[in-house]
Amino acid sequence: MEKHKQEPSADWFERVERDEEKAQEISRPSRTFFQDAVRVLFKNVPAMIALISLILIILMGFFGSSFSSYGPNEQALERSNLTPKIPVLENISWLNVNGMESSVYEHVTAEQAQANAEVRFGDDSEFVTYTVLSEGDGSPSSGQVRADYDRYAAAGMEDEYFYFGTDRLGRDLWTRAWEGTKVSLYIAFLAAAIDLVVGVAYGGISGYYGGRVDNYMMRFLEILMGIPNLVVVILMIIILEPGIISIAIALAITGWTGMARVIRGEVLKLKGQEYVMAAKTIGVPDRKIIAKHLIPNVMGLIIINTMFTIPSAIFFEAFLSFIGLGLQAPEASLGTLVNDGFKALTTTPHVLVFPAVIISIIMISFNVLADGLRDSFDPKMRDR
Amino acid sequence: ACSGNSESGGESAEGEEGQASGDQVVDISISDEIPSMDPSLVTDQHGMQWTGETYEGLYRTGEEGDPVEGIAMDHETSEDGLTWTFNLREDAEWENGDPVTANDFVYAWQRAVDPDTASEYGPYMMAGVIDNATEVSEGEMDVEELGVEAVDDYTLEVTLDKVTPYFESLTTFPTFLPLNESFVEEQGENFALEAENTLSNGPFKMTEWSHGESMKFEKNDTYWDADTVQLSEINAQVVKETSTGVNLFETGELDRVSISAEYVDQYSTEQSFRTIEEPSVFFLKMNQSNDGPLANENVRKAIAQSIDKEGLADTILNDGSFPANGLVPENFVTSPESDEGFREANGDLLPTDKEAAQEAWAAALEELGTDTVEIEMLGDDTDKAQNINAYFKNQLEENLEGLTLNVKSVPFKERLRLSDEMDYELSVSGWSPDFVDANSFMNMFVTDGGYNQMGYSNEEYDALIEEAAGDSADDPQARWDAFLEAEKILVEEDAAIAPLYQRSTAYLWNPALQGVYYNAAGHDFEYKWAYVDEEAAE
Amino acid sequence: MIEDQREKLVEVKNLKQHFKTGRKTIVKAIDGLTFEIYKGETFGLVGESGCGKSTTGRSIIRLYEATDGEVLFKGKNVQGKKNKKDLKDFNRQMQMIFQDPYSSLNPRMKVLDIVAEGLDVHGLVNSKEERKNRVYELLETVGLNKQHASRYPHEFSGGQRQRLGIARALAVDPEFIIADEPISALDVSIQAQVVNLLKKLQKEKNLTYLFIAHDLSMVKYISDRIGVMYFGNLVELADSEELYKNPLHPYTKSLLSAIPLPDPDHERTRKRIQYDPEAYGSNENRSFQEVKPGHWVLCNEEELAEYQGAALT
């Protein structure tokens, strides 16, 4: 059918001894399953962005507060509720991080509106600049004046910069936000860690021994799950008194059931795998089968599950703060900060915005990263 | 001696009389569901508020803060001041048409004191005031023995235990409201559990009660003074989140909502912004019962003097509250001889003085023989309280070197429980008077007093209070002096408590809502004379 | 008779294995199985999917606790309670090669550790060095090389994995190996590699095999004797040549007639024999009988006579 272009020379037609060794060669470079997973993960752009964001946030949690000279609990009422002011960025007007507090006053005429504003600022009027937005024609709210109040100047700290502003007590929100991040992450990691240990052990034992043991353990689990976790967490917190450790414990007490079920299911599946049988026929003791054959093979699942546990713990902590069962003042977590800010959503939005953004970034990052991990640990996904 | 000074509803209501115009419907928010509408059982602010509006007692607190005609038209007091005879009006009716008679009072009061009713306020308000109340409440005497008697349908005779100058003011309190015996007995367990299980004789009647959600009070046409009542409907909506309340106010769904510090800055220049000063005083309770550092007077003095109350009131509370330098609030009671208020008379006791505080602290440390002290402070867990707690921690730790203050924030009920068991060191507490008399504050701290709860005991103080209640009860000036003296001992000499601030509440208040009066004791707001003047809002 | 002179290595007696699958439902995976395996032979087990071949293998090696009956290995009962030492001993002497080359190797372990696991458990090596060398040796035995020791299973092809499985089984120097469909998941071109290897090993180490498969031509090629299973029971057992030349049980006949052979001419002329279990009736009054020396069939008296007649001709 096909003609080859160049007549091959005759000596090419010599027999070559077959090299048995060579025939068994594996051309692919050697890579472990994990290395493969990591490689796939590294190619997943969103997951990498998420990972980097997380690393940055964790670093900021540890070192962020050292960028400010104020401690997280240092108060000074004279600098209460300052708006954010960030060097360099303060010159970009739409970012609104110049430490100015802008508000619009309305009245029948601009003059009246300004008068109204002056009442509000009282003694501090010298720090306020007024811009007339509309002169007004005598009808209600037609006169509009924008007042830009230089809070920093009024507080006598023109040269200070509070990147995230301050709260009512005059505490530096930058420091508090990163301290809070640290605390929140700590709670989440702690909860996830307890969760992991208990869940993996319980699920592993139940799945591995199967039969009656499994049956009873699962019935017990179902009953535990029948108690809404919210109720348990709240009861635990009442018993243990609010605090970092008790919140983590309370979260873990209900959290591990999910992990246990997942691990059990997987172990149940894995123990039917022939390599487990092979180990049994060799005489490997149960303990070692669990440790060497089962656990490493559910590792991917464990990691993914933990990744999903962490954001939900952060979520739950925020939620507990919201219903008033969070940390004790003056301790800060992202949850308490968001909760504080929420109350002043319309008046001092900066109190809410920064912790809310951080919490959202953490949550999104963990979720995206966990999704990415799931894809990279799943061989089916890998080929797609 | 019922000289109260109740703040009138608002500046705009003062001066010229407004005219009712537009729909006479008012929507307000309350922060919690009412636990009870049974006058004998109410304990909370909202319950008292609405029993106060749906019932009419012997007297009602009037516009000027003094008792005005209620079911009683007037009364006579016997020579010895122990027998009070009230003449009741004959035209007063219950919602169901039954006349309001002296027997309704006898029944209600006996019911309140009866231990089976398990009323908290019944024995508390009546014991030591009405003859035999203590014995009845302890189950030692029959309820019939209580010193109250219906001479005839419209004459009520009350025998007091001892001379009680403020008894007239007491009669406005919910526990002293009448009850329709046949109705209450008929309802049995269900009495006052739902709107249809209540029976009103006051300016308003409860017509709807959606638990946890809202209540509706409509004008009670059978009320003897119905002509005066202008509002046709009051709706009380349960709103727990301040922001939600503000949003509802913004959209016109509420006519009045209380706001937190955060919103004050935003609304302080608005026409609808209003603060109402209350005779509620907040102070640090210092538990002296155990051998903790607070048993040391210098520690207490140091703590009391080192908090910047000015900043607390102006920046953190930011709702019109102001520093308190004494136990008895400002604008509460005045001297029997002049218009001078209690506060002015007694001056600032133990005001903020950081230097003095540090001196006291140094002395205290020396006495204790240590240079680090750890104290736990009990506080509420509301958002406002959390801020206050954090502030105190900072203030105290900054000013008093070597002090570590551990904050423990707990729900209100839990704080009460811990106080009860004296399981605390420092506690941020507040007190609102139950009747308009300095004694409502002062009798708290006598040795083993019900609310002492901190092991404070000073014989001199006890003697002064005893004297005011007993020997000099009918000598107003002597009483007055005794209270002044006692307060000095309590606050200045012993630093048993550290007064913090007197509370005001900031409201967004629809300017159209007028004629609402604030009461110093009993129920907070009086709507009998309230009206909506849409024109005033413009 | 010839059999008597050979040593019985494994004796399966009336073995039953029932699984509870639901509250009430029981799957009788094997139901009263009896046969022997002699030392040094390859015993082939064939039958359709789900007839209980794997279950038989697994019960023999104690992966399942038998419902009833016994399995004697070198005269000792394998089933029932055992002390640790006996178990270990037993584990050394009997090994298994699995069907699925993908799920039979732990994906998270290096080949070195997979193969050495048996050595570790039974304390067969004393030093790291020795362990490594022993593994290299084993790898070479199965036609792989040293380099492979540091790799992970997923890097190997099916045939190579199957050889790893064999190396793992060989590590403890067993006498008896159960090969559960060791080639059915392999490519045609690879199957021969594994079969050749198994044969070579048998010769070198005097191994005894229980070879389970459903590919009859391969089973015939490798086995000395073959048992045909149908629904948890043996229906026929004979020397392999005998079985192919002279199948007696209708199921065996049907099975043999269904095997497609790589010979177009043969295929064009083949006649299939259908087996209709309903027509055949239940096994209630049938028992496993020796029709002629070494040829057993599940039959009743009537059939026995008929079969014996057929066997004679």
Next chain:
Amino acid sequence: MARYILQRIIYMAITLFIIATISFFLMKFLPGTPLSAQERLSEVQQQIILEKYGLNDPVPIQYLNYIWNLMQGDLGISFQYDNRSVASILETRIGPSFQLGIQSLIVGSILGTLLGIVSAIYHNGFMDRISTFIAVIGTSIPSFIFAGLLQYFVGVKLGWLPVATWGGFEYSILPTIALMIFPMATCARFMRTEMLEVMGQDYITTARAKGANQTSVVFKHGIRNALIPLVTILGPLAVGLLTGTLVIEQIFAVPGIGEQFVSSVMTNDFPVIMGTTLFFAFFFVLVVLIIDILYGIIDPRIRISGGDR
């Protein structure tokens, strides 16, 4: 089927009994009595009150009484609301929570499912990105922030819907939206994964080989199979809504059971806490039962074999 359900109901009862027992003894550990303001009460009164709540009996007797009453549907009397029975408190509060919960579960899961399907159809396309983004945001931002923003912008600024409180249907819209974001996002994420999984199955290739077009492949063959696993997460989602309602009810001033629960916790109202816990647990086991039945309806493989999974 009937036998199966009966068996499940018995099982439910046992679960509830155990939960009741656990919560009873848990409560006994906690400090606090109905005597909220002890100092005002005389000794006699205190005794009378304790008697009323049966707290004078030894704990085992109290327990037996509690269980006995429970079996008769009597959950006791609230500590906080004088003379009010726990049952009547729950009764008035269940309605709004139930409405919010059901609405947001239904709307959320349907929208989420659709998003997930869209995602799977336009795998890696623009629509996929958008819906994945929505899904991630939805699971990442606390619901109370959504609630606050919705209330302020839609309620106050735009004035389209009531800001808060409880009334007709329109009052339930904003809280429903705030509450449904999480289930929606979860369903979307889950559905996307499941759909992708299903779309890779052999029978989908079979369907395509028959010449079926994309719509028919997705809707006739894909969705149903992807829905089967989705059903399993509806249980946890439904229960998870409890957490949401708690906050959403507070923000939107809805008189629901979640809000009641928080305030009972704050006031140590143990009978109500226990009653609510039991109610929540009952709700949970009920949801699980419903889901199992639903499972059978959607998946013919389970339907026939009688539900023993």
Next chain:
Amino acid sequence: MEKILEVKNLSVSFNTHDGEVQAVRDISFDLHKGETLAIVGESGSGKSVTTKALMKLLPEPQGFIKNGEIMFENEDIVKKNEKQMQKVRGKDLAMIFQDPMTSLNPTMKVGTQVMEGLIRHRNMNKQQAREKAIEILKLVKIPEPEIRMKQYPHQFSGGMRQRVMIAIALACDPKILIADEPTTALDVTIQAQILDIMKDIQAETNTSIIFITHDLGVVANIADRVAVMYAGKIIEIGTVDELFYNPKHPYTWGLLGSMPTLDSSEEELFAIPGTPPDLLYPPKGDAFAPRNEFALKIDYEEQPPMFKVSDTHYAATWLMDPKAPAISPPPSVQKRMQADKAKKGVLK
């Protein structure tokens, strides 16, 4: 015979994380009306990918046709878009898959699945479709088709499911039936039934069949012509007799030799050592070279062209080159060739 399908220089690749997998590399073959073409070759040699490419059912977006033409009734399938393909699939080209357990929708009634194609391609209403479906199910020997129509796949045994799959594929009288290892998951006895059914049906409808398998026994049973694939290429193609009795490619030798025949004796099987190449890194020369006992130097340098053996028989191995040294096939293959010669000789 009339050509119904012509595949020319078809190449199919996949994009994976590790790079491009060249699953099918430049293959050409054609299919005649009414014939059965078997494609054999080991796992991963590209059999399924080839057929999926014919149907344009390659997994999106990784799989793509890199090159080549697929001429079906004078139209190039490669150029058709999805809409046009939907008209072709099921109607002209139908497909049966390997695993009957997973190839049927578990949540849809069997009848509906059979009827789906009828309604789509034949514009039948439900009633007509149902009748037709029952007819086809009868054809594939499903007992009581009326009842079975209303059941779900899990209520069917594996063999029955595969018959349902065949019914689905046959529903619209396709011109070409592609069967991708339709019997691999089945027992030999059931496999034999399925093969019989397929042969019967083909005799009846004169459909062309592309039958994929790696079981040479099955090939011998069903095929008219055979294509042998290795590492993405067709390395030998010819009639079934040519391939079984006169194989030319060493790989074909290996395949044939590795199967024991029932009458073979103790000798060792002819095994091909080593493993197939990784298509991520396809070798420069003949992909089979490293495993080839008879490899020549040139095998490592250049890919062999298709050498013509007869009009119908081609093989891609340098051994066919005139310059190549003469080589005798392994004994088992020789035995085959001789047996055949003997037979033919007898005939002559």
